[in-house]
Amino acid sequence: MSTELDRQIQEFYDASSGLWEGIWGEHMHHGYYGEDGNYKLDRRQAQIDLIEEVLTWAGDFTIARPQNIIDVGCGIGGSSLYLAEKFGARVTGITLSPVQANRAKERARAAGLQAKTDFQVANALAMPFADDSFDLVWSLESGEHMPDKLKFLQECYRVLKPGGKLIFVTWCHRPTTLTTPLTAQEQKHLQDIYRVYCLPYVISLPEYTEIVTACGFKDLRADDWSTAVAPFWDVVIDSAITPQAILGLFKAGRKTIEAAMSLRLMSEGYRSGLIRFGLIAATK
Numbered sequence: 001m002s003t004e005l006d007r008q009i010q011e012f013y014d015a016s017s018g019l020w021e022g023i024w025g026e027h028m029h030h031g032y033y034g035e036d037g038n039y040k041l042d043r044r045q046a047q048i049d050l051i052e053e054v055l056t057w058a059g060d061f062t063i064a065r066p067q068n069i070i071d072v073g074c075g076i077g078g079s080s081l082y083l084a085e086k087f088g089a090r091v092t093g094i095t096l097s098p099v100q101a102n103r104a105k106e107r108a109r110a111a112g113l114q115a116k117t118d119f120q121v122a123n124a125l126a127m128p129f130a131d132d133s134f135d136l137v138w139s140l141e142s143g144e145h146m147p148d149k150l151k152f153l154q155e156c157y158r159v160l161k162p163g164g165k166l167i168f169v170t171w172c173h174r175p176t177t178l179t180t181p182l183t184a185q186e187q188k189h190l191q192d193i194y195r196v197y198c199l200p201y202v203i204s205l206p207e208y209t210e211i212v213t214a215c216g217f218k219d220l221r222a223d224d225w226s227t228a229v230a231p232f233w234d235v236v237i238d239s240a241i242t243p244q245a246i247l248g249l250f251k252a253g254r255k256t257i258e259a260a261m262s263l264r265l266m267s268e269g270y271r272s273g274l275i276r277f278g279l280i281a282a283t284k
Helices: 004-024 043-058 078-087 098-110 149-159 184-197 205-215 231-240 243-252 254-261 263-272
Strands: 068-072 090-095 117-121 134-140 160-173 218-224 275-283
Touching: 004 098, 004 231, 043 078, 043 160, 043 218, 043 231, 043 275, 068 078, 078 090, 078 098, 078 117, 078 134, 090 098, 098 117, 134 149, 149 160, 149 205, 160 205, 184 263, 205 218, 205 275, 231 263, 263 275
Parallel strands: 068 090, 068 134, 090 117, 134 160
Antiparallel strands: 160 275, 218 275
């Protein structure tokens, strides 16, 4: 690992991914609960619905189906395997966690998708791929971990083929202006989230759109789905209060216990409007 932050992220996901899968399944991201956030769905179905809703929002893939996809921050392969099967595409997933990469490979073999997928331990700020390698760059809730947002999105642009699409979904904080900066209380709330979930910092969706534009992307679309995904954290909190989850937490170690005890930081962040769920789609 090249930095202390990389090491922290690796150790966090090495320790917690098995627990997450055992309790909550293979998709390590928010769920979608309808535009107004009032759908009553099984958590796993809500997570699958999020993938489908994001794809629908991002564009029409029925004519030009992606054939070579990179999943940046692939976790244990939830999105990667889903996209490989949906599009019949070749999918490469990268993560900082060897535990996640190995588990993703196991899951690919079990699903009969090992020939369509590849999972590697790699840094998203220096991807080990040639220019113009992929026709879809998929990043679902990994941008918040990036210590250099510009460098990350420059790398996404570099590895994307001309005409290819970026689909980027990430945690943000609320938009700010000179007259509405983050308050001291909001900054403390964010710092607590950063510490627990190994994040360097998050930025607002308007700031991301400026970076994406500066990288050279075109046809940019952006949207805020905070209301649609906010119920996810309360669902996770409720499901964590079971004997199986509690035993798993103690086995996973201190950092995972701390993260579980801090789930309400995200729930409260959505309720206050501080935490936002941002989407960007763009082409090269």
